[in-house]
Amino acid sequence: MLEKIAFSRVHFSYGRKPILADFDLLVGAGEFVSLVGPSGIGKSTLFQLLAGLLQPGSGEIRLDGSSTQQRLGRIGYMPQRDSLMAWRTVVENAALPLEIQGVPAREAQERARTELPRYGLAEWADAYPAQLSGGMRQRVSFLRAVLHGADTMLLDEPFGALDGITRMEMQEWLLAMWQHTRTTMLMITHDIDEAILMADRVILLTGTPITRPVELPVSIVRPRAASSRNQPAFLELREQIWELLRQAMQEPSREERLVR
Known part of the structure; x- marks a missing residue:
């Protein structure tokens, strides 16, 4: 897999609140990756770091194999x-x-x-x-x-404001566009079905701070459509993601563990 995006041992905090700690993530060229996690955990912060709007406290962020702080303007954003x-x-x-x-x-x-x-x-x-x-x-x-x-795009809940029918239409439209362009795409979503339908891999971001994301490959054959949601492999992966999220939301944060 040709490296397109890489986070290597990245640390980032807002003041005294840690968001990322020793965080690693690798995305290949032309890959479609969905990011899923509880609200407020730091998904949009990850995008801001990647886009160059924020800089890590330590660690390395690479684009096309090169480490640089000059990322602003090099990545598309929707x-x-x-x-x-x-x-x-x-x-x-x-x-x-x-x-x-x-x-x-x-x-x-x-x-x-x-x-x-x-x-x-x-x-x-x-x-x-x-x-x-x-x-x-x-x-x-x-x-x-x-x-x-840019040949890399960040999609921050792009269909979250749409009604259900329009959202499904846009999902299929975006899948077709991605098949045509093969642009590297990272998408934040709270919709587990959407995450699975669109992506090659689903990345679960859990914990405070986020340390080791859970990576789940999506084996559903492409091209995909709304009917792909009925496949047994789709249903099994949906249940697996939901169970992992449920467990993560029940676990105490690092600060809570320290207090105890």
């Missing part, structure tokens, strides 16, 4: 909320990262416009965000992240 600019059209929103990189606005928008058919947005190029459904807004957000030019 948040839970699409954050589209209400005064810009679909094509203008999608073109924004190219404009930030110095591409003239007209050229940037033409490049974005050529990509719209692949995202099912060709007929909505000149529409404004208020005219779009939630799923369409997320497609624009994804296209904007892709046009950023």
